Amino acid sequence: MPITTAEFDYIRELVRNRSAIVLDPGKEYLVESRLVPLARSEGLESIADLVSELRNGSGAGRLATQVVEAMTTNETSFFRDVHPFEALRSAVLPDLLKKRSGERALTIWCGAASSGQEPYSIAMTIKEHFPELGGWSIRFLATDLSTEMLEKARAGRYAQIEANRGLPAHLLVKYFERRGTGWQVKDELRGMVDYRPLNLIEPWPSLPRCDLVFLRNVLIYFDVETKRAILEKIRQVLRPDGYLFLGAAETTMNIHDGFERVPIDRAGCYRPRGFGS
Numbered sequence: 001m002p003i004t005t006a007e008f009d010y011i012r013e014l015v016r017n018r019s020a021i022v023l024d025p026g027k028e029y030l031v032e033s034r035l036v037p038l039a040r041s042e043g044l045e046s047i048a049d050l051v052s053e054l055r056n057g058s059g060a061g062r063l064a065t066q067v068v069e070a071m072t073t074n075e076t077s078f079f080r081d082v083h084p085f086e087a088l089r090s091a092v093l094p095d096l097l098k099k100r101s102g103e104r105a106l107t108i109w110c111g112a113a114s115s116g117q118e119p120y121s122i123a124m125t126i127k128e129h130f131p132e133l134g135g136w137s138i139r140f141l142a143t144d145l146s147t148e149m150l151e152k153a154r155a156g157r158y159a160q161i162e163a164n165r166g167l168p169a170h171l172l173v174k175y176f177e178r179r180g181t182g183w184q185v186k187d188e189l190r191g192m193v194d195y196r197p198l199n200l201i202e203p204w205p206s207l208p209r210c211d212l213v214f215l216r217n218v219l220i221y222f223d224v225e226t227k228r229a230i231l232e233k234i235r236q237v238l239r240p241d242g243y244l245f246l247g248a249a250e251t252t253m254n255i256h257d258g259f260e261r262v263p264i265d266r267a268g269c270y271r272p273r274g275f276g277s
């Protein structure tokens with residue numbers, strides 16, 4: 001039976017309250033395609049049963065978390081969009097290396113890391129092009145709302161088809177080893193990234209001051225107020241001369257005037273306004 005308006009409204013309210021992800025009317029098909037398998041795996045017959053379990057069931061809290069996780073879109077790939085990683089290599093890291101040469105420390109945060117391809121792409125960029133950073137203290141935090149994605153990221157195990165998406169062959173053979181039909185990130189890369197759960201709409205008590213923030217392809221799921229609130233929090237954690245990368249379809253423009261775009265072609269790179277050199 002197709003999802004009713006009342007069921008859809010209940011689910012979208014729950015998802016919005018817990019993750020800020022907006023599910024506009026018209027997304028009923030998406031809710032159905034994601035939640036029917038979840039209902040079945042819980043021994044429930046339909047979305048109607050799932051909603052009634054969410055309303056009254058004893059395991060409603062756990063189930064609500066699963067619903068929210070099921071409604072996240074985890075699409076990602078290695079070196080996604082290419083340009084940000086090119087900008088990182090050619091301009092952003094060279095600049096940070098100069099600015100931090102006294103402290104010899106860098107703090108990097110990847111705020112919607114999904115299954116890990118993005119943080120591992122950043123880590124490979126560092127290893128390949130900045131061997132001098134080997135002697136620095138690098139704190140690299142990667143977070144996501146989805147515990148399932150964090151587990152996959154931490155494990156660092158990828159299917160061939162995932163490796164085929166964006167990962168150059170020479171980096172595949174250098175930083176991964178064959179595991180059955182897939183690939184395993186080598187420990188030298190895996191050990192660089194510290195994966196933790198973090199919901200962007202909850203407080204960020206554990207976040208250190210960052211030199212570099214990647215927050216790509218997640219603001220698109222939120223309304224303008226949520227985007228503004230998150231950008232404001234980034235303004236607090238990002239050092240005044242640090243850098244922020246957003247996704248290709250995202251911008252701070254007309255949302256938060258505390259950032260200015262760094263003119264690097266199609267990189268989606270920003271820095272706090274008034275502090276750049």
Ligand SMILES: C[S@@+](CC[C@H](N)C(=O)[O-])C[C@H]1O[C@@H](n2cnc3c(N)ncnc32)[C@H](O)[C@@H]1O
Nearest residue numbers: 019072075076112114145146199200216217218
């Ligand atoms: C489309 S993926 C983007 C992955 C990667 N940044 C990229 O650009 O390839 C979006 C990620 O944002 C996460 N996400 C959605 N809402 C979130 C929230 N409120 N807090 C933290 N992460 C969230 C999802 O779990 C998902 O893994």
